[in-house]
Amino acid sequence: MTALIAVLAKVDDLVDQLAKRVGGVDRGELDSGESYQLIRDAGLLDVLVPTSVGGRGLSFLDVTKVLERLGAVDVSTALGLNMHNVAIGALCETADQATMGAGQRFREWVFDEVHTNGRMFASATSEIGTGARLRGLRTVYRRTSDGFVLTGHKSFVSLAGVADYFVVTARDVTTEEDDVSHFVVASDDPGVRFGQYWQGAALAGTSTAEMFLDNVTIPRGRLFMGVEGMSLFKLVREPHWMVSGYTGAYLGLAGALFDRITRAVAKDAARAESPVVRHEIGRLATALRAARALVYAACAEVDRARGSVEANTAVHAAKYTVGELLNSLAAAALRLCGSKALASGSDQERLLRESQFCAVMPAKPDDCLQYVGKAHLGTNMHDVRSFTW
């Protein structure tokens, strides 16, 4: 708890500065990189790194609370920090498991890069046509005497131009099998190039772009955990990283949207005393409370029994619930705040745009419900055939 309190204090120091920048980044007037520099300077890249190597060693629940606090102010930046956490999360969690050789050296290198050198990591897994799935990947790798060469094209890569390293999925070019591995690519590795930045209704602060890999040479030491072909295993066992990191940031956004609605209503005494408005605010508050309780319970379950069906099911249920909550809050904002909620430049208008993306982020609503439904109907959730990977 003490570690969490210390980190939240850092976050509290930060939010005013982020709040001043968030609108400008959204409108494309300010560079998102400076927001991430604030994150780096506050030492937040370290939150998951084990205390044994000098990191903060926060639990999954604690990290979620950190993302919630950040997400309430600047959800794009919170999502960016989450990308970094996703990239290194599994390594941090297993830091107490003995390993040796290449695996151990890889882990030590990552922790050192993050903790000592302040490097930021990100993921580059999605491709056009297959999304975030491993099956049918078109980025390939081939082995060389002392490493690997990667070629391919990734889409929706967050932290482009911001992160130092990208964890990239690639398929073994020598087999027909879907034999997928993870590699760490440096942003300045020769052959790495970022394409068009994604332009959409929101998310400017995630700095998302296409990534092209043209015969990028990777030393052996940057093969993830030193072992090829582990990607599917990773995906099936540890969905909490893919699913739940988003949940914290969007829970924060939901809280911020609720506060904005409540404050707008409370300003006008006649409305604040309207039983219909109270009923509606009561309904929204209840949904927010239920979502928060579910998210925290799911994260606590991850900390208790990481990778268990129960933890994974809880995490999928939580992701779905936060998405539904945001839909509900967005519709209510229009009903309760009227055209003010839609005026250009208003905070609320930005929050409404940001909120639309929760349902778009993995795991998508039906993917969440399929996971939860299967788990409750007795499907073996550790059997990879249960997945549309």
Next chain:
Amino acid sequence: MTALIAVLAKVDDLVDQLAKRVGGVDRGELDSGESYQLIRDAGLLDVLVPTSVGGRGLSFLDVTKVLERLGAVDVSTALGLNMHNVAIGALCETADQATMGAGQRFREWVFDEVHTNGRMFASATSEIGTGARLRGLRTVYRRTSDGFVLTGHKSFVSLAGVADYFVVTARDVTTEEDDVSHFVVASDDPGVRFGQYWQGAALAGTSTAEMFLDNVTIPRGRLFMGVEGMSLFKLVREPHWMVSGYTGAYLGLAGALFDRITRAVAKDAARAESPVVRHEIGRLATALRAARALVYAACAEVDRARGSVEANTAVHAAKYTVGELLNSLAAAALRLCGSKALASGSDQERLLRESQFCAVMPAKPDDCLQYVGKAHLGTNMHDVRSFTW
């Protein structure tokens, strides 16, 4: 029916040109005025004008279908045309009722301006603080020997810079009572000035701005129907104009959004055959069909018994239902189409932004339900005390 078919044929000739302009107007690159010129050139300002003076004389149901067709392509322009209809609708409806003197001269003048001279009308009723309510209006008028002088400040005036005339509500400056009248102000009357254009998440095509009236002199002939103090009577008796015009345009938008979703899903065979996707599309289609059936039934009831509690109740129910439908479609678009629905410059992204405004337009969701609820619980709906006017 023949008249409707002829008008719909005109609309069909128009929609391709509107479709080419709609994105540009939305982004502020094209002038909305040219879209309205297409509307004028197609003779659509005439749809409500009685056949006896050369107009199209469409029924309320038929006009709703015209707005639906337009709204599917360019909802902002459809809303603009609706503003013109709202401004002159009650006059058109009562054209077969004998009147005389000032009332008759006023009506003839309006019909002549619209039909012969191609003038476009609009309304300027909202004010900051009171919204579209009559009670507490701050725009005032005083009588002169041959007319009136108006002074005040209107907000959210659609068709600013586009319409030729604005129907303005103002309060008699000589009494403490809420004695409100309607006047026709020309856009080029000395003392008329438009302020800042409203900038928001959508609606650029409605050309909405503040309107300042600084001692604007109005000849006696431009007092609405030649009678002072009729505004409340008008509002209470004829809510279908305030409420239901929007409904047609937004029903069209809902149909367009549904089509966009369905087409996006149908492109991908695997998704089109997914039972979950079919279930969802089935649910949306059902909601769209129910909303359309309700809107048409409500409009038919207006044509059958205009101003009746039954017609007014139906019209409020229809407005509410279309708003809920749009919420439901917008949430589904995110679930079913993912980030494509939110990419800048995509049609769908624009439709999602436009759809948010249905709930913001009068009558607002709870106002609709209060009307319907009261009507079903036996409140006297012709008693002005039942209204928060």
Next chain:
Amino acid sequence: MTALIAVLAKVDDLVDQLAKRVGGVDRGELDSGESYQLIRDAGLLDVLVPTSVGGRGLSFLDVTKVLERLGAVDVSTALGLNMHNVAIGALCETADQATMGAGQRFREWVFDEVHTNGRMFASATSEIGTGARLRGLRTVYRRTSDGFVLTGHKSFVSLAGVADYFVVTARDVTTEEDDVSHFVVASDDPGVRFGQYWQGAALAGTSTAEMFLDNVTIPRGRLFMGVEGMSLFKLVREPHWMVSGYTGAYLGLAGALFDRITRAVAKDAARAESPVVRHEIGRLATALRAARALVYAACAEVDRARGSVEANTAVHAAKYTVGELLNSLAAAALRLCGSKALASGSDQERLLRESQFCAVMPAKPDDCLQYVGKAHLGTNMHDVRSFTW
């Protein structure tokens, strides 16, 4: 319209008597047969029979309105009358299509039995395990020199002990194919026996039981339309009978439940003036109005283009919508009327129990949505492979 008005007048004469019996039948204290005798005496078995042979010749929309009126008072009896309509509906609809030989004789016989002799028909199609599907039917028939012999076991047969004839589905015992035909079995044919009457939360008035057929001999003239193997064709082309008859009766029940809620609320002035209650009543009224508009529009479409994809889609959408409406009304009854809605012997408590069955009757909610979804996603709905028959 005149024919409808005449029939509705008959219904109005009837409803007081049905209202007095409905509670007793529900509690098992009164015999449902007497309620159906009232239906017979009022000449309501005739509503679909063509005017050319002396029947009422009502349209599908008109019959739906008759069932709605009856369903508001006694939904079980309305469902029973619907069973009779379902059994003879397709014959009535095609009465103006020339036919000859066995088909013509069959049709004439049915019309004569209904119109001249006052016979009531019903259906016996469901079986344990397959439900109402044709595929996998276990009731079989074999041919004799002058007819057929049927053996099997039907479940959920409505009007057991009430109807004179049952339209029974059976499979040709001589082939492995699912070659299914319809036959008319008389309730007093030797070998016919009814088992246990179904006991459940409601529906006592439908007089539903198991039916056993033990080598029941059927003369050739009671083969449906004189042709074997037409059952699937019938099912695929004419879902409006299977789906939509229920819709009218349950729409009536929904109206009755809404009235009961509204009256209970309106009794208490404080509650009738509560904005939250008005909001809720407004929402329910809106949903009821939308459902009714959709049901009427769907029935009008059946009358306009019977068997078309558009008509069938509309009918499935309508069935789904009425089921959702009843869920919504039932939940609201508990919120708005409290324990009174659940006291034994109260009308409302019975209506709540009856309302639960709408979702259980074919087509079930997801079946409806799958049909609508497929139709909108471009599936060929006349291809039997699109069906899980």
Next chain:
Amino acid sequence: MTALIAVLAKVDDLVDQLAKRVGGVDRGELDSGESYQLIRDAGLLDVLVPTSVGGRGLSFLDVTKVLERLGAVDVSTALGLNMHNVAIGALCETADQATMGAGQRFREWVFDEVHTNGRMFASATSEIGTGARLRGLRTVYRRTSDGFVLTGHKSFVSLAGVADYFVVTARDVTTEEDDVSHFVVASDDPGVRFGQYWQGAALAGTSTAEMFLDNVTIPRGRLFMGVEGMSLFKLVREPHWMVSGYTGAYLGLAGALFDRITRAVAKDAARAESPVVRHEIGRLATALRAARALVYAACAEVDRARGSVEANTAVHAAKYTVGELLNSLAAAALRLCGSKALASGSDQERLLRESQFCAVMPAKPDDCLQYVGKAHLGTNMHDVRSFTW
């Protein structure tokens, strides 16, 4: 935690016996008193009694878990036990607060009656017309030299014929003020009589009846806490007892209903693998998990800061959420299990009937939302004027 585990073990020993009785009690064939005897024999009347006087001393959260476990098997009996808890809960909670004189003697007497003599308590507060509100109470008391005399008529008194003591609200007959006190009436006090037992769709096991008090003499020692006029204070400060006890029992019912649905679906492999069914089961499971997380979080908050606005708000949110969950589960049971869910004598049919009562029990859905809404809009929740007491 150990205390909870011990109590849950007792409950587990009990549930098989309760399960055998629950259907019979529901049908009126078995006496509910024997089910409560099982509760007494298992020592469950003691769960809240402080350990210092030999009780179990469970926290509010732990007791909720006990009620959840019981509610999953026999919700009526769980609600009955909750009535006992409600009656003595506030005394148990404040057992560590020093008091003296009459208050202390009263508390000791209650604990002794429960712990040593195995007495069961209940509440008798509702009256016809005012419900559970204190304002407008018609049961009155007058003072005598050594106690009080009560006369009045209470409705919806649970545990009639079962409990030994009833905590009765009464108004001081000598003032016009709503000066309300609580008294303990013994079931065998002269002048106490129970009327007609309530007959309704469910709840037979709560043994609910009218209670008549005809000049019932109460010794001074049975004035609640020895102080007159404390009732409103009690109500405003401690809504968790009125609201939240139900929540645990109904959460258990919700879990049982979900299990029944899941098991019914899982039996049929084709359905268990249907993506639509998985989606639906996933949605229900998610709602159940969110409700449970919210209930536990609310109870933990009561244990942390009893009587605080935050705890009370959480408790109202939890009650509302469980009611909505039951609505959702009941509708899904009909969709997913069909007519089986409605067959007389089936477990599921009984669970559906029981589930309807959650929304009927205090605090009702809108009362919950008004509380939560007010709390979030900044109303002073400790001001009695905020209540419709």
